[in-house]
Structure formats: structure tokens, C-alpha cells
Amino acid sequence: MLLRLLRTHLRPYAGNLTLVVVLQLIGTIASLYLPSLNADIIDNGVARGDTGYIVGTGGWMLGVSLVQILCTVFAVYFGAKTAALFGRDVRAAVFHQVGSFSAREVNQFGAPTLISRSTNDVTQVQMLVVTTCTMLVSAPITMVGGIVMAVREDVGLSWLVAVAVPLLAVSIGLIASRMVPQFRAMQVNIDGVNRVLREQITGIRVVRAFVREPHEIERFGAANAALTDTAVRAGRLMALVFPVVMLILNASSVAVLWFGASRVQSGAMQVGALTAFISYLIQILFSVMMATFVMIMVPRAAVCADRISEVLNTKSSVSPPVTPITAFTGRGELVFENAGFRYPGAAEPVLRDLSFSASPGQTTAVIGSTGAGKTTLLSLVPRLIDATAGRVLVDGVDVRDIEPDALWRRIGLVPQRPYLFSGTVASNLRYGNPDATDEELWHALEIAQGKDFVEAMPEQLNAPIAQGGTNVSGGQRQRLAIARALVRKPEIYLFDDSFSALDLSTDARLRAALAPVTADACVVIVAQRVSTIIGADQIVVLEDGAIVGKGTHDELLRSCPTYVEIVESQRSAEEAA
Template identity: 50%
Template structure:
């Protein structure tokens, strides 16, 4: 929690105001019992009506002033806490955006969502209470003790007995609750993970008739979370009756022994009433601390998880002295590149060397797991190489700023991703200031214009979350159009034509050839028909280059390529 306090720095003046108001509220609450004692001992006992009215008027003014301070203080503390939560969420999101794919794999998407939402809410709620309670409770406790002792020293032994009992009770219960609160967040992560998998993979679940299995997985995780929650709530529920029992016993003790002192003439009635109120204020201040401790362990556990995200340094960062490739050509060169995924026993790709030139199409083909997608993911620095260099326009990608590098690239991922919103908004994701004409042209080249105009609202039609209201082929064409709008120097198509029929695939590649004639094009594909017209075909086999050349050259020189072609084309087509 302490590490997160740096997010309160912009609100330091408001915090000072909250502290001043909390102090004023506490002083008002502490002064009221003394005035009440004076009314009883000096006004009622002596039948001095004027004194009763004047002191009562002061009590009223102080009570109103304390209430105003409390309301205004709570308003500003809530405002600060809400702003704190907003800044914290923004900071987490900003840090997560900088993560490489490795960090996402390590922390998991479900956990990052929980940390950004639930964990932040837990910390924010505690912050609202803490901004007032952390000031009021200690002042109320210390001030109450001083004022109580001022009223009567003879009853102070009751406080000496009761206060340690309360503190020990709170400490014992919290020592058991804190580990459980931490466990709750872990269980919540698991529940979110199962829920996310069940919802995103609902088609697979239904296709394999595993609905009951998923229900059992969810029920198990849900029951696990519930059991931990019940344990925590039992501890919290037990705390309140114990606290109230101590409060009531202490009230009885004060009245019992106070009445004896009054009977002996050692104490006045007003002093007893004031002492009783001060004792209640002391005990209620400890109760406030207990309530804070109920929420604090869970918030502390959430704060640890948030700090873990904020403290995670992205593996892929810009160099201290970035180099800018001024020539806008799109020349790509791999020089003896080797890359391994974290924890993998073998490299995903090894000793990869080739060049891709502007105005040419470089295709990458190979069997499943041969490293095709891995290779193209290294160009925009989704991962960094283990050894070797990747050059863009003669500059090592690790020496360029990520922003400048990715400005040069139009990337169409293997799994087409669309965002909720209109088609125009999705196309402008590639270029914020794209004109309507540019978007329509990109859609025509991507063979998407026909189905877009056939939709009810045309280019203003809404894409559902995850693109669930369009087909796989339509999603791929919209993703390609989004990259075309960008007009980059380098196009990377990572198996982006797999959902298209052969006729659409052929028309799209023909239109792309004219559109990208001045750009470098890299195509990852499974189909031979997609790559056979490429200027250069790179054949990958188990992470190594098995051959580089044209379609005809590779048929004669590369056995791996010949096997792939033979598995997809007839003898007549090969000839």
C-alpha cells in the first residue's frame, strides 16, 4: 500500500484540507462531552438557566460545525480516492500496453483484468475510509484518553484493562484474516480464468459436448472461492459481537464504579457522563480501526498484486540512443537470427538469414510448428532475438524506437482481431486521419467492399465484440483493409488468407500486387497456391531454412517444398 501512495502526490493540497477538516471534526467531537458535563454540573445542579442556554448554544454551534467538517471532508476524501483509483487504473493499463508477449504469458490476461478492476477497487475503497479514519481514529483515541483522565483519574483503570483487550482481539483476528484475504484474490483469478476460457471457447465447448465439464470446473472454482470467503466472513462477523460485548461491559463498569465514586463524593454526575462518552469515543475509535483492519488486509493483498504489475519491467524497451531510419524503403534483412521462447528446450528458429526487398513479395511456407509466425513476429519486436540482427532500412530494429519501427509496418495477424465499434472505426485503427475515400479504396482492394455495402448501415455498421457478427473470411478481409489504410512500407500477412475461398484469395492477391508494388510484402501461408507466384519463397523446416528461391527453383532443389506442393497439388498442376 505504501508504494501506491505516490499516486496521491497530485492531490497533496486537497489531502491537507481533508486532514484539517478531520482534525476540526475530531476536536469538536472531543469538546462536546466536556460542555455537556459543564451543563449538568454547573447549570442543572445550580439551576443556572442562562448558563444552560449559553453552553447549549455553544454545543449546537460546535455540533453543526463538526458535521459540516465531516461532510465536506468526506466529499473531498471520496474525490481524492476516486481520482487515485482512476490514475492507478490508467497507470496499470499504460504499463500493460508496454509488455511484450512474454509478460502477458507470465501474468495471464485474466489476472491482469482482475488486477486492473477488482484489485484497484479494493484499494480505492480502503483509501476513501483511510483518508478520514486514519486521522480521526488516533486523534479520537488519544484525545479521548486525555479528556477522560481530566474528568476523573479514579476510573482510568477501566480503560487500562479494556483497551489492551480490544487491541489483542483485533490483532488475533486480523492475523488469521490477512492470509485468507490474499488467498481470495488468487481464487478470484482462477475463477476469472475459467470463466474467460468458457466464454471465449464456447463453440469448442458445445462442439465437443463439454458443457457439463465446464460447469463442473466453474462450480469447483466457485465453491473454492466461496469457502475461503465464508472463513473470512466468519472472522469478521465474530469481531463485531466481541467488540460490542467489550463496549457494553465497559459501559456497565464505568457506570457501576462511577456511581460508587459519586456516592462517596469523589466525582460529579456530569463528570461521570462525560467520562462515559469519552470511553465510548475511545472504544469506537478502536472499532473504527478494527473496521479499517477488516478491509486493509484484502486491500494490502490487492496492492501487492498491483505493485507486481507496475514493478514488472517490460523486456522490450527502446534503446537509450534510438536511431531513425530516414529512408522510407521497407528493406528487411535477417542476419543469422536465432530465437527461443522462454523456458523452451530448443530454439523456435535458428540461424535465419535472408533479405526482403521493396516491390517484391517474400513468402514463408513450412509445416506446422516450423517457426513461420515466430519469424514475422520478430520484425515488429513482439519478441527480441536471442542472437543475430534484424535490420529495417539498414538499421537494427533494437536500435530503433518501437513507435518509429511500427509506423513502417502494416501487420495482419494470424487470428483476425476486430474491436467493438463501427467498421469505419476499425479501419481507422490503422490510420486515425484516413479519409472516407482511402477507407473505401482499402476495402475494395481487400475484397471487403461488397459485403460491407450489403450490410444494413454500410461502413457505419457495428462490429460486435470479438467480431462475432461477421464470418472468419470477412474478419480477415477487414483486418487486411485496416493494414492497407495505413499505407506502410512493410506488409506482413501472417496466414491472413486461410479463411478465404480460392477465388477470393486469387482476386485479393492480384489487387494487392498493384497496391503494394512499392512496399515490401511478407506472406506467411499454408497454401502453395498463395505463395507460388511470390518473388521469393522461404521454406522453413523445424526452425531452419530448408530452401530459398522461386516456385520452380524450389521444386527442383528443395525436398521439403516438393513434399508440401505434392500434398496440395495434382501432378498436372505441378507440371
């Protein structure tokens, strides 16, 4: 998965990667040339007292050093730029993929892990790309070149290289192999911390209302301790790397001096060559260390890449049509033909055999007990989920055959839990129509009974709204969500229990103001209160996912026991009549 992810998203930047490799190659060759020049100065300049040779060769060393510095700087620059662009593309890909998910896929993953995968996981893979461009590219070049140059300086000591390099690689490889499961567990623990923290922040009012702060502190402490323990175990293994590297590096240097001294004494080797050999050995071992350092990052990046790829490879259960339909002749007639919905692996369907129609100019209400499937029914229309049986038609066309944007432009949805985005009142209302004027916003607010409280705000339409609308009351949040749908001026209005947070008088005024605005539109209302839907042209009664009654209020009182039971639970049958 890691290689596939890198290959897919680094392909557009092949030119940058080629430039990084070329610059690293030039810089590495320059670094390998420096010890040889230094050996020449010692053996041919210092030994003979030839100042001119020392100055001339020293000038060459300065020039080679400058080339190495420039190549390294530009290689790191282009490598970092490539990694940043890679991270941007992967984050965008994950974001767009999650945006295409239906409610089923979002619930399957969960919001905390989707956030972790699009932030922390992408960052880990991006760090691997940076280190690969800046370290891993030069490491094999340095290793091969260093071995060649070391053997060129003295063949008799080359056996030390053959011992030190495999010893270092095997030692670090063993440590890295034990780190893989720790990194995998760490990502899961990060998800756990994010989940608990998100629940506590979102539900802070509930926590305080029930005085559960100590319990929540314990929950977070347990999740945090699990992450800490895993991170400590991984950190201990990582901490072993550098002592092992330095031990082998220093032991190798001592061995070179020990065996090299006798060769210098016997005249088989010059002092400059010995110095150069030590430099090459250090370069070789450092290149092995850099390569293994990158390899240590590979396990964690591989885990993160698997998690990212899992999101990217998950197909939404709501897929766009192959040949989408964009043209319509009707005004928003909604028809359910034996529609049903079943979750994968569920023993019983949530909805079954739903057949009814909602016509333009009429109000259709859906009522039923908790868990009857009302919200699921409404979700089938804008394709938040797709029907697993039967069809849902808009103007005679199956919603699965309609181009998604064309379908959504015809629908104004007010969800059961109205959500507002951080910004202003105006920016939230313009989610319904980005081109809406201020006059249109005020008109929608007036209909939604929200004009008074918005006018009371100092900034009015520019009044700030916190994330989720937490700085306004539940009723104000619902009225703003209703106004947002009104700004769109759709052909189909879907109100999912959108009046529950309103008092009876505000509810009545809002419904009276809605009537002329939605006179030509198809209106579907899911409600719990009978008073909200008593005047609907058609009321559909759901029980256990099936329709058990259909008709007007008076007709259902005479023919539907379930509806009568709902009415009597709210007020007596005489009051309802």
C-alpha cells in the same frame, strides 16, 4: 509494496491529504468538546435549575456540533476525491504498463489476472485510501484526545481505559491476522473464476459444438465454489469483529457505571462527569474499532498492492532504444542476419540462424509445417518480441534501435487471428490510419474483397462490429483486417496466414488486387496453402525453426525435399508444376 504504491501515487495529492487531516483534527476536537459541555449542563445547569446557563451552553453545543458536521462532510468529500484520483492514476499506470508488454509478458501473466489486477485489485487499494482518509486519520486523534479528556474528568476510573483499549486492540488484531491468508487466497480464486468465465465466453461455439455445457458448468462450479468457500471463511472471521467490539464496549460501560456509582455516592465524582467519562470511553473504543476496521482492510489491500506492483515492476523484454532513430533513407528493405529466438529457460530455440532479405517491390513467402516458427519469425519485425540472437534490420537499421512509433508506422500487420474492436466498420479500419477518408476506406475494402458485404449492410461503413468481430464471419473478419492494414499504406506488409479463411477464388482475386497496390512495398506472407504463395518472388521454407530452403516455387521443387513434401500433401507434384 503497499506503502510504496501509496507513496508514489498519492504524492501529487499531498495538499488534499493535508486538508483532510486538518479538517479531521478540527472535527475531532469539536466532538471531544461536546461531552464536557454536556457535563457542565448537567452539573451546573440542571442541578441548579439555571435555565439561562442551560440555554447558553446548549447554544455552544449546537455551534460545536455544526462545526463538527461541516468538517466531517468536507473531510469525507476531499478524502473520497483523493481516493478516486488515486484509483484513476493506478489504473492508468497498470494499463500503460500492460500496453508496453511484449507477447512474452502478457502470456506470463495471462489475460484474466491482468484484468483482475487493473480492476478488482485497484478497487481494493482505493477503498483502503477512502477508509484511511475518513476513519484512520481521526481514530488516533480521538483516541489520544479521549484519553486525556477522560482522565481530566476522573483519574480514579482511568484504569478502565487502560484495560479496555488494549483488550479490544489485541482481540481484533488476532482476528485480522487470521484473515490475511484468506484474502490472499481470495484474489487467486477471483483470477480462477475470471479465467474460466473468459474461456467459456470466448469459446462458446466450441463448447456448444462438442456439447460440453455440463462439463463447463462443473468447471465454473468448482472455481466458483473455491472462491465462495474462501470468502465464507474470511466473512466468518470478519463477522466476529463486531460482536467482540460490542462485548468489550458494553462490558466497559457497565464497569464504568458500577465503579462510578460508588464514587458519585461518596461525592468524589459528579453525575455529569460520570456521563462525560462514559461518552469519552465510548469514543475511545469506537476509535480503536475504526482503526482496527481499517487494519482489517490492510491485509487484502496489501495483497492487491503486491499484485499491482508486480505488474508495474515487470520490465518488458521489448524496451525502447536509449537513442532512437527516426529518420530513414530506404523504402522498407527487410533483412534477417542470423536471427534467432529462444524463450527463457527453453532447452531449444524456437528460431535459429535465420538469414534472408525481403526487398521492396518483391513478395517473400514463408511456409513450413505447424510449429516451424513462422508466426514467431514475423513477430520479430514489429518487435512484438525481440530476437535473442542475431539482428532484424529495416533499411539497414536494427529494429531495436528504431523509435517504436516510427517502426510501427512503416508496418502494416495482419495477424494470424484477426481481431476487430467493438465499434463500426469505419472505426476498425481507421485503426490503420485515423485520418483516412471514407473514399480511402472504400478503396481498401475493394482491394480486400470486402466492399460487397459491407455495402450489403444497412449502415455500410457505420455498421456495428461486436467485440472481437463475432457478428461477422471468419472470412469477413480476415478481409476487414487486411483492409485495415491497407488503409495505413505502409512500406512493409506482414500477412500472417491472412488468407486461410478465404475460398480459392476470393483468395486469387484478393492477391491480384493487392499486386498493384503493394508493387513498391516489401511484402512478407506466411501461408499454409501453396496456391497462395506460388507466385512469390522468394519462398523461405522453415523446419524446426531453421531455414531448409529458399528460392522460387520451381527452384524449391527441384532442391528442397521439405517443400516438395508440403506441395505433395496438398496436390500432386505434377499439378504443382
